[in-house]
Amino acid sequence: MNKHSKIFFTAILLQFLAITAFSQAEKNDLSLSISYFNSNNHTQYLVAHAKSKIDGKFQMIPNINLSFYIGSEDAANLLGKAVTNDKGDALIFIPPAAKDEWKKSAKVSFIIVSQKTKEFDEAKGNVEITKAKIQIDTLADKKITATLMELKDTVWTAVKAIDVKIAIKRLDADLNVAETPTYATDSLGVASADFKRDSLPGDSKGNLTLIAKVEDNDVYGNLSSEKVVPWGKSIKYYTEFDKRTLFARRGKSPIWLELLAYSIVVAVWGILFYLIGQIKKLKQLGVS
Amino acid sequence: MESLAKQKIIEDLLPQKFGKVGKIWVGVLLAFCTLGLVAYILQLKNGLVVTGLRDYVSWGIYISNFVFFVAISLVGSLITAVLRLSQAKWSTPLTRISEIIAVSAITFASLIIIVDMGRPERFYNLFLHGRLQSPIVWDVIVITTYFFVSILLLYFPLLPDMAIMMKHKDVTGMPWLNKMYTFLGSFWKNTAAQIHISEKAINILSITIIPVAFAIHTVTSWLFATTYRPGWDSTNFGAYFISGAFLVGAGAVVVAMFVFRKAYKLENYIKDEHFDKMGKVLVLLALLYLYFNVNEFLVPAFKMKKSEEEHLMGLFTGEFAVVFWFAISTAMLIPIIILIQKKGRKPLPAFIAGLLVVVGSWFKRYLIVTPTLLHPFLPMYDVPKSYTHYFPTWQEWSIALGSLAGALLIITIFARIFPIIPIQETINEIEEHEQA
Incomplete structure (x- = not known):
């Protein structure tokens, strides 16, 4: 290899390294986190969140392929796979197949792993929760109680000094039952609230759905429990659809409009038919 | 006999x-x-x-x-x-x-x-x-x-x-x-x-x-x-249309009178008197239609609501201005000037005035229909270029x-x-x- 060839190949190698280094520098770090949810003590699911700092701002990252594991990152412990949506979230329900791994301990860990993409390297996230459950109940005088229990070894034990949200479940958000949104549990694991929302619109039977929640707790994750109570005001849903209106479909035009229109048509066309009759009369007069 | x-x-x-x-x-x-x-x-x-x-x-x-x-x-x-x-x-x-x-x-x-x-x-x-x-x-x-x-x-x-x-x-x-x-x-x-x-x-x-x-x-x-559109959202429209219709109809009759009189030599039946009387009717109808036009355009122009501004300015000084002022002049102003004079109600000038009314009225209808459709309340966004203008093929x-x-x-x-x-x-x- 002569001197010129050495310089040439060195330049090519340097250029390759520079491009590789540049392309690696272009990749942003992907941050993965995971939340555990237990709804009504029987539906358990995980929600993963993918975000990255791009141009100095955190942005939610869609279309990231994620694998969810329980306990360890073994193929046998794979719970499922999901892809993040536009909000950077991916959800899976914990399948019954994970029952054995779930029962091993009072504490369970979940792991998520992302696949390597053009934009991001492989990333991981994990969460460890202590198994817990919450139970909502009602007493006389519209008193609401929520009892929080955690699993210690094999025994359910009351948890004290945890904030529990007690609210009425509405379409998009929760409505406080009184002035205070959250209530701390006592030594028996019970949080109590008084229902002070009289005449609140319920369904057609006046039913409201009460909900007790532990939200984003570092130890227990997200727990919720619901109960339907007849404490609301009965609301009959009224719709103009299928009524006789100016905006209804054919066959549902207002009676007054039909009467008006048809009477005008009958009156005018009655005159026209009368006049056609007069032509017939003229013919008879001309023949006789 | x-x-x-x-x-x-x-x-x-x-x-x-x-x-x-x-x-x-x-x-x-x-x-x-x-x-x-x-x-x-x-x-x-x-x-x-x-x-x-x-x-x-x-x-x-x-x-x-x-x-x-x-x-x-x-x-x-x-x-x-x-x-x-x-x-x-x-x-x-x-x-x-x-x-x-x-x-x-x-x-x-x-x-x-x-x-x-x-x-x-x-x-x-x-x-x-x-x-x-x-x-x-x-x-x-x-x-x-x-x-x-x-x-x-x-x-x-x-x-x-x-x-x-x-x-x-x-x-x-x-x-x-x-x-x-x-x-x-x-x-x-x-x-x-x-x-x-x-x-x-x-x-x-x-x-x-x-x-x-x-x-x-x-x-x-x-x-x-x-319908709720600039230029059409008017309570004046029924009367505005009827007055315009009477005007163009009367204009068409004057034109037809002149043509039939000439073609079939009907001077003894369609007389100068008929042109004189129809000329007066035309002036009355043109003034009436002009009055409704003033209402139809001056009142919105005085308010000049933002949502209607583009439509109105398009008619007054914009892309439709030539057609707009042509229609106003030929359908109303010039016929009034011709027919308000006695010698303007002779057959030939009356015929010309009638013809102007008919031609101007056709363009007036074009102006009622098209400019409004080109100026919707919600701005046109991300549409093909052919959607943003209209010219008949x-x-x-x-x-x-x-x-x-x-x-x-x-x-x-x-x-x-x-x-x-x-x-x-x-x-x-x-x-x-x-x-x-």
Whole structure:
């Protein structure tokens, strides 16, 4: 290899390294986190969140392929796979197949792993929760109680000094039952609230759905429990659809409009038919 | 035996064969009709994509033509009904001209609506599934009604003339025409009982046609005014449309008066006096329409709401300004200036003024329809460039011109077959005058 060839190949190698280094520098770090949810003590699911700092701002990252594991990152412990949506979230329900791994301990860990993409390297996230459950109940005088229990070894034990949200479940958000949104549990694991929302619109039977929640707790994750109570005001849903209106479909035009229109048509066309009759009369007069 | 004067009237007013000019005129009209038909076949074959109509401007010159035809058809009620009921005897020679204009215009108004449809074979669905709440259904009902009222109003006064035509079979020179006269009016014996029934029927029709005529153009205006768009969102629209319709109809009658007088040498029947009187009617109607125009444009311009600014400024000083001021000038201002003077109400200047009214009124209809569609309240966003402007394609021009030629052809052929001035009524009026 002569001197010129050495310089040439060195330049090519340097250029390759520079491009590789540049392309690696272009990749942003992907941050993965995971939340555990237990709804009504029987539906358990995980929600993963993918975000990255791009141009100095955190942005939610869609279309990231994620694998969810329980306990360890073994193929046998794979719970499922999901892809993040536009909000950077991916959800899976914990399948019954994970029952054995779930029962091993009072504490369970979940792991998520992302696949390597053009934009991001492989990333991981994990969460460890202590198994817990919450139970909502009602007493006389519209008193609401929520009892929080955690699993210690094999025994359910009351948890004290945890904030529990007690609210009425509405379409998009929760409505406080009184002035205070959250209530701390006592030594028996019970949080109590008084229902002070009289005449609140319920369904057609006046039913409201009460909900007790532990939200984003570092130890227990997200727990919720619901109960339907007849404490609301009965609301009959009224719709103009299928009524006789100016905006209804054919066959549902207002009676007054039909009467008006048809009477005008009958009156005018009655005159026209009368006049056609007069032509017939003229013919008879001309023949006789 | 018929008196000499009566004989002269009959000879003067019987339909005449086409001369050289008449044949050329019919040939030109037929050529335009054929061109329109060819263009329509192409449109049927390839769809509305051959037109300049797109998502925003879905009503172009077809609907402008429709509104124009509906407007011009109103003259039947003005001359025949209003003037007859007000006992303005001078209008007798003009009644049949105005009625045939009304019939031909309303016929082509109905046809041009179908032309505007992308799938005309689905037209029957309007009757099967049309909503009574929709002004479009009202329009279909009222146009059909107006057509039949106008046909009857044309037919009843024609019966005595039909009997005269049958007496002069040799003049027509065509056996099939004589057969048609026999079919349509052989029963007319001019008896007192028949005259009584006929006069009563004409009076009933004259009364009936006025509300129907008002309804037809009010409903047409509601096709626009019941939608929420700049320029159409107006409570003034019904009256605005009716005043404009009377104006263009009267203008068309003046034009037709001049042409028939010239072509059939009817100077003894359509006199200078008729031009003078129709000129005064035109001035009145032009002033009335001008008043509604001032209301229609000055009030929104004074407020100049942001959402309507683009539309209004487009008309006053923007892309439609030339057409806008042309229409205002030719349909109203210049005719008023011509006809307000006595010498302006002579036949030729009145004819020119009438022609200006008709041409200006067509462009006025174009301005009512198109600019509004190009200025929706919600801005056009991310649409193809062809959606943002409108200019008719040759197919649209051909169909529009073909429909105008078709309307003129109906009038021309009617004048070839039937007396364009009522013969019996003219004789009766002269006899009444002599007796008086």
